[in-house]
Amino acid sequence: MSATLPPIGCNGRGAQASSRERPVSLAEPPIEEQFRLVRESGAFDCFDRLPMPGQVDTYLRCIERFGLPVHTASWFYALGRDEALLADKLRLAAEVGASTHNVMLHWHDATGRPIGDDEVADFYLRAYDEGMARGVEPAFELHVNMWSEDPRRVAPVAEAVRRRGIPFHFTLDYSHAIFKMGNAQELAICGLTEDVASGRAVLDPFQPGNFVDQWLEMGIVRWLQVRSVAPNGPRNRWSMGDSGEAVAAVPEHSIFPYAKGEPGRGILYPFTEPAPGEWHSPWDTGALACTREVVRKVLAYHRTHEDSPLRWITTEMINLPDYAHNARFSLIGQNAAIARFVREQWAALRGTGPG
Template sequence: MSAAARTLPPIGCNGRGAQASSLAAAVSLVEPPIEAQFSLVREAGVFDFFDRLPLPDQVDAYLRCIERFGLPVHTASWFYALGRDEPLLAEKLRLASAIGAATHNIMLYWHDASGRPITDDEVVDFYLRAYDQGMALGVEPAFELHVNMWSEDPRRIAPVAQAVQRRGIPFHFTLDYSHAIFKIGNPRELAICGLTQDVADGRAVLDPFQRGNFVDQWLEMGIVRWLQVRSVAPNGPRNLWSINDPGNSVAAVPVHSIFPYAAGEPGRGILYPFAEPAAGEWHSDWQPEALACTREVVRKVLDHHRAHADSPLRWITTEMINLPDYAHNARFSLIGQNAAIAGFVRDTWAASAPGC
């Protein structure tokens, strides 16, 4: 077993989660300055790096913060629509390279710019384009499991990965299993991408405790490059404190969405507090048992990494973020929730060490 596989990968915090929110200052779409985000991540004391892609006019600020706070940027994400954002890919890869990021996480929308659902072959082609362009800059691509993206249907991931691998190219996968866990037991969410019957018949297994689940499949394929950890509950509550306003554009929500966002509806339920919220900090009841699936995915990924010398796992990030489908308008400490998850990851790794 190699030293790399015996070492916990560095843990980063998504910049969208760097808010010192509270009962007096709810989680906001208006974010602190970049310097404040870096500072909050450093002050938390449990993170090794900062995870975010700068805007073009922020590169110098990022470089100053990287040096000042001792937090490198290893990873950075963006979202793309086919037929519109091919030139944007090159720009974002250059920005990632400029701040020293080694992996660019790519969220590719379910629909192209015209509203047509994209095919697996088109996903493969975009990955190969990103690989060629990115590796020339020292930035590898990783494709994410994510709602509103081609991968919202988890059955598509293995065929796409295998098609890339047949070209002799490694497929790097970003595992954010919150985007699967929250669908468990939720009829509407299962129906959106046609999972209802396959889940009922056991052909698609979302529950990480059940045999044949997707997490085990992807780990066995050796594709999990980046673990993103956001706590969610199976069939958990929607974000009752964030009501959809179609007049306000929101990051990662496309013009053509697989989910029927409607005015006046709450956000999707893709976040559940990891640390118990105090009275008034959260809109719904909180039960620790609801975190079991999130905890199990972390354990599975870390155990696999420790046991396999060829583990591709390179990065871990916490993903308690401020957007409407997640924590918008919550009144707990967003950076505190991220820090609690990072602490759990470290404790889980330590507890599974030989001799413990």
């Protein structure tokens, strides 16, 4: 059995002391403030974010001052444009001590052409070679607008990499699958409609043959990202896509038909009940069942398998339009509540107090 819970980090995009008076903003607090909020929450072991060029010294000071190492860092890439950028981001990750770089690889290349599984595997191998030379391993993420928005592609890509004798590390953010459940538009975008209806593709983590169980049994889940989300949950009607700003992780060529004046996708649902006026839609604790079940499954697998590859856990309640932009609850508070839930579930598995 695995006796140790991996360290739990908070994504820096979730480090905002937001409220009814100060809604969640795309304009983020300084890095020092992000580190301080994560530390003062008392819920986290580390800070999850990639520094921008020129921020490395600030990160190193904050890591020492607040006692929050950076183990993990993420960025997004398009084939045919960002091959050189990959090396730059791996270098930045290494400079702040990160040992895993989460790669979000767009569904389309720089010209707008959908990329094939073989191209994804080749990019993984490139990231592995370049990253391991710096002591930073890659992990490829389950994420909307990326090659993995269709979860059926994950196993073939993983197997293609492993046939080359290289381990495939996967970042499991299952919110990107749960929110599609029961949502006809979201299922149709990546061609899941018929396979879900027939049971050939199982998104529901409570049902036999689901993707979470498949990936755990493959031994590829390196990093668990936890964002609470509801099946067919409400779109973010408080963020209407009319700012004209470029938004992180939303590519020029998107699989989703983003349009000015349309709400963000519904890839976030509050983990704790919002007070009146803090959230745009009704809230029901039962909508969190799938999110909770995924956490339980991953922790149970890690607990019962000595060879579990799980090394990192992060909370992912973030500020972008498809998520919590303009919400009026405490974003850092929501992240801290998820971190405490993870610890409680681990303690229940071990029959001990939280830790």
